[in-house]
Amino acid sequence: MQLVIRAVALGAGCVVLAAPGAGPLRAATEPEPLWAYGFLTPPAPGDKAKPQAPPSRKLRPKEDASEQTRPRRVEGSAASYSRLEIRDLGNVIDWFPGDHPPMSPIIKHGPASLGEAARGCGSCHLPNGKGRPENAPVIGLPVSYFIRQMEDFRNEVRVSADPRKPNTPTMHLLAKAMTDEEVKESAEYFAAMRWTPWMRVIETEFVPKTRIVGNLFLPLGKERTEPIAGRIIEVPEDEEQSEVLRNPRSGFIAYVPVGSVKQGENLVTTGGMTVADGKIVPGKTVACATCHGPDLMGLADVPGIAGRSPSYLVRQMYDMQQGARRGASAPLMKPVVDKLTGEDFVAIAAYVTSLVPPPTH
Numbered sequence: 001m002q003l004v005i006r007a008v009a010l011g012a013g014c015v016v017l018a019a020p021g022a023g024p025l026r027a028a029t030e031p032e033p034l035w036a037y038g039f040l041t042p043p044a045p046g047d048k049a050k051p052q053a054p055p056s057r058k059l060r061p062k063e064d065a066s067e068q069t070r071p072r073r074v075e076g077s078a079a080s081y082s083r084l085e086i087r088d089l090g091n092v093i094d095w096f097p098g099d100h101p102p103m104s105p106i107i108k109h110g111p112a113s114l115g116e117a118a119r120g121c122g123s124c125h126l127p128n129g130k131g132r133p134e135n136a137p138v139i140g141l142p143v144s145y146f147i148r149q150m151e152d153f154r155n156e157v158r159v160s161a162d163p164r165k166p167n168t169p170t171m172h173l174l175a176k177a178m179t180d181e182e183v184k185e186s187a188e189y190f191a192a193m194r195w196t197p198w199m200r201v202i203e204t205e206f207v208p209k210t211r212i213v214g215n216l217f218l219p220l221g222k223e224r225t226e227p228i229a230g231r232i233i234e235v236p237e238d239e240e241q242s243e244v245l246r247n248p249r250s251g252f253i254a255y256v257p258v259g260s261v262k263q264g265e266n267l268v269t270t271g272g273m274t275v276a277d278g279k280i281v282p283g284k285t286v287a288c289a290t291c292h293g294p295d296l297m298g299l300a301d302v303p304g305i306a307g308r309s310p311s312y313l314v315r316q317m318y319d320m321q322q323g324a325r326r327g328a329s330a331p332l333m334k335p336v337v338d339k340l341t342g343e344d345f346v347a348i349a350a351y352v353t354s355l356v357p358p359p360t361h
């Protein structure tokens with residue numbers, strides 16, 4: 001009970017703080033961190049997302065039927081699925097049923113009202129809710145926060161700052177099609193699980209060359225020959241496991257710039273505060289633990305952020321800075337992100353992602 005009261009008190013204070021700055025979309029001052037959205041070039045005026053194709057269990061033209069219908073296996077699972085089954089997003093496969101509560105119809109098939117066009121929440125977010133860099137980690141989110149986000153998607157007050165990003169509009173479509181009962185069920189399903197490590201952070205000057213498929217970076221080889229150039233490049237630990245088999249136990253590597261973790265630690269733990277002439281000079285941001293909890297694993301209705309995909313974290317902070325994410329509670333983040341630069345976003349995400357949740361979680 002104490003936790004809730006503390007967060008509410010904080011929240012009230014912060015709303016006052018945020019009020020002068022809370023307004024409509026602000027003009028982009030910082031260039032878009034393109035890597036966080038899975039693009040190489042900035043959007044052109046008028047660019048729009050192409051609607052995502054509805055799920056299908058059919059062979060595509062020129063596909064080899066025997067290859068696509070041959071049963072596949074992953075280590076440690078008793079199940080077997082063909083490629084056609086694996087990519088049928090309206091019928092989510094389940095390599096490890098013991099890793100999560102039983103999947104209800106909304107998690108496995110998606111909103112009933114969408115019929116053939118429905119996608120199960122587990123298809124993008126995975127049955128264990130760990131998610132992928134191009135979508136979102138939803139495991140362990142507080143129920144009240146989760147429901148609020150679904151409301152924000154429904155009302156389209158949570159959009160993507162990059163108008164080309166195709167899966168955020170899919171979230172709008174799904175949220176609008178869901179009944180309140182389906183929203184509650186999905187929130188409770190993911191809230192019942194605890195976050196466990198999923199990302200490996202590596203500081204480096206060079207990254208593997210990559211290609212982008214579906215807004216996700218995939219390595220072209222193991223050798224690191226391309227300068228990281230101030231970005232974070234997030235790739236699957238094992239492309240075959242993540243992409244072809246959609247193994248929900250196969251995680252991701254985040255390559256981050258050398259020194260960024262330490263730089264991020266300073267911003268995250270002190271807000272970038274310094275002492276000059278014996279006086280405390282407030283930093284450009286606010287210590288995250290105040291609202292996100294001492295271990296950044298969430299507090300009351302504020303979501304956990306520790307250990308999550310850095311592309312996701314930066315996308316959200318940039319979306320909030322740009323006013324693309326402007327639901328009822330987003331103003332609380334306004335003073336946090338307002339003065340941050342692209343380099344700060346990288347440093348903060350590098351540090352936050354590197355945090356490993358304590359074993360009690």
Ligand code: HEC
Binds near residue numbers: 110168
């Ligand atoms: C097509 C892939 C896709 C499917 C299917 C999908 N989502 Fe999402 N979801 C996303 C993306 C992408 C985001 C993040 C949007 C962004 O970064 O702009 C997201 C974000 C979320 C968030 C916000 C997480 C946070 O930390 O704020 C929630 C909650 C969520 N989804 C719930 C659901 C539920 C419930 C379902 C099933 C009905 C579902 N999603 C199905 C792609 C998907």
Ligand code: HEC
Binds near residue numbers: 288301313328333352
């Ligand atoms: C004054 C309270 C407060 C502080 C301080 C704060 N946050 Fe937040 N943060 C929130 C709230 C509340 C939300 C959820 C907003 C919503 O519901 O739309 C949030 C959401 C986020 C999200 C999106 C999470 C998701 O799952 O989509 C990120 C990323 C984030 N905060 C990062 C940070 C970082 C990094 C810091 C420190 C530099 C920080 N926050 C400091 C209150 C705060």
